[in-house]
Amino acid sequence: MTGSNKERNLAMVEAYAAGETLEQIGGRFSITRERVRQILKSMGAVTAEQARQVRAQGRAHELSEQVAAFLQDFRTTIEDLAAAGVARTEVEARFSLLLPQTPSTVVREAIGEAGVLFNVDVQEFAFSPAVIESAVWYALAREEGLTPDPVAAVAGVDVEEANDVALALQREGLDAETVSSILCLVHTARQHARENAGTGLSAQRYNGQRRQILSELGLESRKGSAPWPPTSQTVMKRIGHGAWGDALTGIGLTPDRRGRPKGLIVFDEEHYPAALNQYLEYCVTNSQTSTFTGYQTWVDAEDRAGRRHPSAAAVRFRYGNWISAKRAVAGSVVVQVAASRGQQTSTPAATLALHSAQQEIDMFLTRLERTPPTEMSGLVESFTRGFMQEFEFRRRGWIRAIVAADPTAIPRRLADPALKPKPRAAIVADGAGILTDMYIDKLGNGDPRITDGWLRADVQAELNAVPDEVLWRFTVLRETRNYLTHTSQEARLRLQTALETLAGANPQFTLGQSLTSRVVLSWLAAAQARRLKELLACVPTLWRAMVVGETLLTSPSPPTGA
Structure with a gap:
């Protein structure tokens, strides 16, 4: 060279x-x-x-x-x-x-x-008023069984408004032919309403049409997305000053007089701040983040215990948005809870969760016995989704409570040489504040036994001792919930993989048909939900391990090497 x-x-x-x-x-x-x-x-x-x-x-x-x-x-x-x-x-x-x-x-x-x-x-700002109005007219046209009239639309359409709607629909990925059909039906619906006095559309029927439209157009409604048509809540807030009837009147339709009155519906004025105060106090006590979704999960859990509160949607309707609702009542909650913490003795989080999970399973099985076969799949779906969501909600609170009670947790994490620079900097800056919902859900890549070093060694050992088959059953439950929620190809493949793993250890979980939401629900509901009962048992097993961990943490000092 x-x-x-x-x-x-x-x-x-x-x-x-x-x-x-x-x-x-x-x-x-x-x-x-x-x-x-x-x-x-x-x-x-x-x-x-x-x-x-x-x-x-x-x-x-x-x-x-x-x-x-x-x-x-x-x-x-x-x-x-x-x-x-x-x-x-x-x-x-x-x-x-x-x-x-x-x-x-x-x-x-x-x-x-x-x-x-x-x-x-x-969705508050994703659509202009014209685009929101077009959704109501399109839903009405479908509800009335109208057919598009391109000749009439060309002669009478408002070009500026039509362009606004077309651009919004194109952003959704809809082709020109579909956009044209929607615009023609919107014009036809308006003409129909002018010629037929008293034409209207209830919020319930609008929501039913919206679900069908989203399905037919291949769009998805989920947190963080704003597909067209917008929700009925968005329609009310953007063009109806918070009321469905006012939204209809504003665009030339007739409100359904049989519908519920504007304003407070089921609960009185004082129920709203009272419910929010209870939920925020619950979050402070359990070191949990107060979120819109978390509030609804708490409401569902309270409802199963026989205590009714306004729904998350009702709270958002009452205060305008979730942030405003929290701002309206949050000031006194943290102070009250912090002042009373030293004077109250509370039941450990895992003990409460174990009792709640077992109670929910028992109530579900009792209800299942009285449910007609034609309605079993619906009950199985709603219970599975709610049950798994509540587990995740409570597990987040448990991890935060355990970390808060362990003064060695943060120094131990910072001493880990494998800790990456970004989370290390976040822990140095915010301590246990790094334990957001998303962060906790990602711990262990979905394995609820793994906490990436946040737990003391003896506490972690109790989770490590949970058998793999319990994890495989838990994974099937979690992926079932995800598939029923999203129905995407990725979710289906993940559920299929989870089932195959579990079936390798226990052949009774072999699914001999092509996996669809209908098939998996029927399969779980068969024989009085025998398979689902066995799957559900994994959650109390996990909570029992966490109960032991809570007990160990109350020891005067950790074992040598912990």
Whole structure:
């Protein structure tokens, strides 16, 4: 090798170690990517993975600098928009529209680092009033069995409004033919209402049509998404001042006088702050995050115990949004709970959860015995989804309570050499505040026995002792809930894999048919839900291990090596 070639090759090694790609190095020295790879290999350069890590660190550093600069200019703007009730999706859209030169990744990271609270109803600003009105007209046309009339639509459609609706539908991924059909039916519905006095549509019938439309169009309604048609709550809030009847009147339809009156429906004025105070007190006591979904889970659990509270939707309707509801009552709750903590003795979280889980299973089995065969699948579905959601909700609270009661938890996590820089920095900055719902749900990659070192060794040992078959049954329950919720191909494959794993250990869980939601529900409900009973037993087993862990944590000192 000549001196010049050696110097060139060493320069390549240094460039690769600094994070340059094979293509970049080849371009600099006018050789192919493959030749660069061969030279680097012969020189014993850093591995491809090490080079990727260097590049990733460089990108992360560059992004961090861009985010810091962006926040220096726009932090106050972000805070002001959030305080005014503007949804996060709209804030991102504003920056995207007016600062197109700023990468969307920088905008998202900066908004996240700003640490502000946004309203969670993404449909609040996803659609203009015209697009929301079109959804009501389209649902009415379907409900009345109307057919599109392109000739009449061409002659009478409002072009500006039609363009607005068309753009929204195109963003949903709908093709031109589908958009045209919807626009024609919207026009036909308006004409029908003008010619037929008294035409109206109840919120219940609108919601029924909405579900069918979403299914037919291949759209999905879930947290974080805002598919068209919007929810009835969005219709009421955006074009009806909070009332369905006012929304109908405003667009020229007749409210159903048999419907419920505007305002407080089932509960009196004082029930709303009382329910919120109880829920927020529950969250503070159990070290849980107060979320819209968590409130509904708590309401469902209370309802099963015979105590009724306003639903999450009713609370959001009453206060305008979830953030406003919490702001209205949160001030006194934390103070009251904190002041009384030293004077009250509460039952440990796992003990309460074990009792609740067993009680729920018993009540479900009793109800199942009285349920006609034609209704069993529906009962199995609703119970499975609610039961697994409550387990996750309570497990989050248990982990937070255990960590809060263990003064060695945070030092132990920080002493772990495998802890990555980002979570390490978060723990240093916020301590146990890192234990968000999402963070806890990701611990162990779905294995409820694994807590990534947050538990003391003797407490963790109790969870480790839970047999693998219990985990496999739990996984089937969790993936069943996910599949029934999302019905996606990915969810179906995950459930199928979970069933095959469990069937390998216990052949009675072999599903001999193609997996669909109908098949799996019928399969679980068969023989008075024999299989489901055995699956459900895994949850009390997990809670018993956690009860033992709670008991161990009350010991004066951990065993040697813990």
